[in-house]
Amino acid sequence: MSLNRELETLKQEIAELKEKLNKKEQLLHALYKKQEGICTYNNILSTDEIVRYSRQMIMPDITVTGQETLKNSKVLIVGIGGLGCPAALYLASAGIGEITIIDYDAVELSNLHRQVLHSENDIGTPKVDSAFKKLERLNGNIKIIPIIDHVNSTTINRLLKATKYDVIIDGSDNVATRYLLNDACVLNNIPLVSGSALQMEGQLTVYHYKDGPCYRCIFPIPPPPQTVTNCGDGGVLGPVTGVIGVLQALETIKILIHSPFVLSKRFLIFDGIASTFQNIKLKQRNIKCEVCGDAPTITSLIDYEQFCGSSAHDKVTDINIVKPEQEIEILCFNKLRDDTLVVDVRPELEFKMCCLPKTLNYSYTKIMDNIGDFIKFLDVNTTQLSKNVLVLCRRGNDSQKVVKIVQSHLINHNINLYNVKGGLHAFSKQVDTTFPCY
Amino acid sequence: MKITIQFGGGVHLLFGNIKLHEIDLPDREKHWTIGDLLLWMTDNLLQERPELFLQDKSVRPGILVIVNDTDWELLGCADYVIQPKDTIGFISTLHGG
Numbered sequence: 001m002s003l004n005r006e007l008e009t010l011k012q013e014i015a016e017l018k019e020k021l022n023k024k025e026q027l028l029h030a031l032y033k034k035q036e037g038i039c040t041y042n043n044i045l046s047t048d049e050i051v052r053y054s055r056q057m058i059m060p061d062i063t064v065t066g067q068e069t070l071k072n073s074k075v076l077i078v079g080i081g082g083l084g085c086p087a088a089l090y091l092a093s094a095g096i097g098e099i100t101i102i103d104y105d106a107v108e109l110s111n112l113h114r115q116v117l118h119s120e121n122d123i124g125t126p127k128v129d130s131a132f133k134k135l136e137r138l139n140g141n142i143k144i145i146p147i148i149d150h151v152n153s154t155t156i157n158r159l160l161k162a163t164k165y166d167v168i169i170d171g172s173d174n175v176a177t178r179y180l181l182n183d184a185c186v187l188n189n190i191p192l193v194s195g196s197a198l199q200m201e202g203q204l205t206v207y208h209y210k211d212g213p214c215y216r217c218i219f220p221i222p223p224p225p226q227t228v229t230n231c232g233d234g235g236v237l238g239p240v241t242g243v244i245g246v247l248q249a250l251e252t253i254k255i256l257i258h259s260p261f262v263l264s265k266r267f268l269i270f271d272g273i274a275s276t277f278q279n280i281k282l283k284q285r286n287i288k289c290e291v292c293g294d295a296p297t298i299t300s301l302i303d304y305e306q307f308c309g310s311s312a313h314d315k316v317t318d319i320n321i322v323k324p325e326q327e328i329e330i331l332c333f334n335k336l337r338d339d340t341l342v343v344d345v346r347p348e349l350e351f352k353m354c355c356l357p358k359t360l361n362y363s364y365t366k367i368m369d370n371i372g373d374f375i376k377f378l379d380v381n382t383t384q385l386s387k388n389v390l391v392l393c394r395r396g397n398d399s400q401k402v403v404k405i406v407q408s409h410l411i412n413h414n415i416n417l418y419n420v421k422g423g424l425h426a427f428s429k430q431v432d433t434t435f436p437c438y
Numbered sequence: 439m440k441i442t443i444q445f446g447g448g449v450h451l452l453f454g455n456i457k458l459h460e461i462d463l464p465d466r467e468k469h470w471t472i473g474d475l476l477l478w479m480t481d482n483l484l485q486e487r488p489e490l491f492l493q494d495k496s497v498r499p500g501i502l503v504i505v506n507d508t509d510w511e512l513l514g515c516a517d518y519v520i521q522p523k524d525t526i527g528f529i530s531t532l533h534g535g
């Protein structure tokens with residue numbers, strides 16, 4: 001208990017100090033701004049800006065004209081996660097004049113390995129706020145506009161109506177948002193720098209740039225929802241999202257300075273295992289494309305969750321498919337678990353990462369591959385005394401599927417399967433908070 | 439005819455978890471198109487859930503087919519005639535960030 005009190009006192013003190021620091025930094029900022037002004041030796045950039053950006057400006061690829069263009073540019077970054085963080089970091093450093101960041105999520109501990117603008121003391125606060133603080137501290141010469149909001153047709157329409165962005169960066173994590181941003185970019189004639197990553201692979205391209213294709217030209221039909229894996233389930237390595245996010249910043253700068261070699265009509269595949277970049281030649285704009293074609297049928301933003309058959313976020317939507325008598329509450333589970341067979345149906349790698357004592361692992365995929373083998377496993381591991389089996393997983397969704405599907409095969413086996421409601425997440429919340437709620 | 443098949447973006451999970459396959463297509467009078475290859479792969483390489491790879495006799499939405507670094511749509515899609523030593527890639531798009 002005294003440890004808890006000590007923690008709370010420290011947190012309080014840090015919060016107060018932070019507030020104090022913030023105020024002093026704002027004062028310092030204001031003084032700098034006052035002192036700065038326009039440099040008598042250049043019409044657009046200040047003395048500090050010239051020194052600050054000199055290393056990129058003295059290159060023939062950028063030049064002072066390019067730097068001035070960057071200063072006058074407006075970029076919208078959608079999603080300030082694994083891709084948005086590194087992209088924003090490099091664009092702010094490079095002196096893009098106005099960067100708007102939009103995201104609705106709050107910082108979680110499991111974000112920090114890849115979302116490099118957020119730190120431990122930001123957990124629970126909006127990602128946009130934490131990113132704003134870091135970026136503002138990094139570069140006081142530019143304007144960062146933080147927007148805590150869902151990304152949907154309404155919010156995107158509102159943003160694009162109010163501001164003429166030169167480039168939009170797609171750092172989102174789901175299919176519906178990707179189609180939404182594509183259509184918004186085509187309808188408003190803005191290039192879209194699209195990046196994505198999963199596990200050890202990343203992908204990058206620029207859509208709707210000059211006569212290049214848009215996302216719909218290449219992928220007119222959304223993928224079946226069951227083929228889409230999110231980072232929460234598939235995993236992803238920080239440096240992989242980092243590589244793609246940084247490359248998104250690079251392509252953005254290239255678009256802004258009118259480079260002839262923007263990654264349009266091409267698709268870059270990064271394989272972090274083999275350390276290879278593969279550059280795929282794509283087709284031109286499809287004249288029959290529904291949104292960027294010569295006779296488009298999509299002329300305003302539509303309902304993208306409906307179009308894709310999936311939600312515009314990468315959170316798991318909980319299901320409810322078993323009868324109440326086939327479920328047990330987490331507290332009840334905790335009383336029974338020592339004397340009952342508990343089968344944890346998570347993937348083996350997740351089970352090895354953390355598991356409850358005396359539980360057995362038999363993954364959902366393995367069960368669905370061969371239900372007969374699983375039933376033999378149940379026959380061997382249940383006792384004469386108890387034919388009850390408690391089925392457990394991360395959130396209580398896969399376990400429901402197992403109970404529903406396998407129970408129908410158990411008619412002559414006298415075995416009863418029960419779904420552990422809410423899974424290990426519920427266990428972590430209600431029984432023991434030291435069990436990792438990952 | 440020896441060719442290489444490459445999987446990316448998770449498609450390899452349907453093909454025994456192997457990303458690169460060196461295969462030898464059986465010799466025959468008629469040439470091999472990618473359309474023929476898709477059927478051959480379904481019979482000889484695909485290990486599970488064909489509906490996650492094929493749909494309406496082509497690849498499912500969200501998979502890019504690449505012939506030697508070029509989108510197959512520039513080469514005639516399923517009608518492209520496979521040449522010896524071609525590398526044919528099946529890459530699923532990723533959506534995470």
Ligand SMILES: [Zn+2]
Pocket residue numbers: 213214215216217218285286289290291292293
């Ligand atoms: Zn298009």
